Amino acid sequence: MRRVLTIKSIFYKGSPFALRFMVLVVLSVALMVVDANTSWLRSLRSAAGIVMTPVYWAGDLPVRFYVDLTQILGSRTEIITENEKLRAEALQMQRQLQKLALLTEQNLRLRELLNSSGQLEEQVVVAELLGVDPAPQAQRLLINRGERHGVYVGQPVLDARGVMGQVVEVMPFSARVLLITDATHSLPVQVHRNGLRTLVNGTGHPDQMELRYVTDIADIKEGDLLVTSGMGQRFPAGYPVATVTEIKRATGQPFANVRAVPVAALNRSRYFLLVFSEDRIPEQEQAPLELPDEPVVDEEEAQVHEQD
């Protein structure tokens, strides 16, 4: 007859491990409390994070091997057609870029005319996926750019299509990114069509996000595109975030139940863009957010008048 595992049976008198166990448990709990509430251990974790790169790299080997193998064995015709398709896409994108340059110039001139303050140039760094956070409910990724590359905590991360998330932890050569679909992430957005500002939260599910604070009478429709609003000073404004998929309005409820699907290919992207905004200094723990008196000005904007 097997004995039931009771608390008492773990600590019956004479158990030689009891003391050591208790000490280690207390130590673990203390660490958890300290890590959750203070940042004393951050630098320790950051340094220990150097172990992550080799482990994740080793874990990724079979996938990389398989991908390389399929490439090596892929038929020549397949590769040629793919090549042509990519060339066509590149051509399209270059054309759009030219148009964008024109539009930016026009935008600058119009702003000058209106005497508004200059736009800040955003610099971008490309990073590659190092690994995915193994816990399926935690929507987080590891990327292969870290402190040595200037990555800072709170830095926005995008993919080719839209917003992915933000950096939450920085190690010397890698960083951890919290995706917008994580249950603890909340992103200020606005509806592209009419500028209605709201928040979109993750649910822990990779394909579903929710807008919790939309009133019954708000002007929002299924199919609306949500873009970053720039509120909160963290994500630059105007980047696509999600599309509204479902709106349920129940009379008597203060808020409608709105669901959205992220625009970025959160599960499939391997390459990401890290956006550096020039007026942001790398995150310092206790310093309050300092808004500069004069934004750092690019050469092109030397003629811009500035309003406070």
Added chain:
Amino acid sequence: MSRTSPGAILLVLVSLAVSLVLAVAPIPEILGNARPLWLALVLAYWAFVLPGGFSLVLAWLCGLVLDVLYGSVFGLNALFCLFVVVAVLQFRQRLRMFPYWQQSVFFLVVFVVGQFVLFWPGWLAGEQARLLDRMLPALVSALLWPWVYTLLQLIGRLSPGSAAR
């Protein structure tokens, strides 16, 4: 196998390193939530073989490494590994005599309780996940236990300098 032979130490380190790599390696999406708790399985095996006090400290340290890898609160996985190892230590003698399937049931109970310890911070943060999704790793790991046990035993016996245990 002699406990302090260099072969033994190497085997411990290698098996733990492999379990850590498996713990973060990407798995196909169909398997999704069913990632076995490799580190816990390997630590449980060593808890059978190695002196108790040492197993506890080893479990604690490896748990901390797993915390760094997973980005979870420092000490969370350490607590989980401690729990698994202490459960094995308490029942070491009896467990050895159980048939494999009964050992699996034992580990199923241990892992399920351990998973609750692991997941309450996520639950507090408002993550939505079905109970089955959360318990699947425990189930899969319990089923894998006999294989892990025999594999590590086999390697232990085959490594140079080992005497029949």
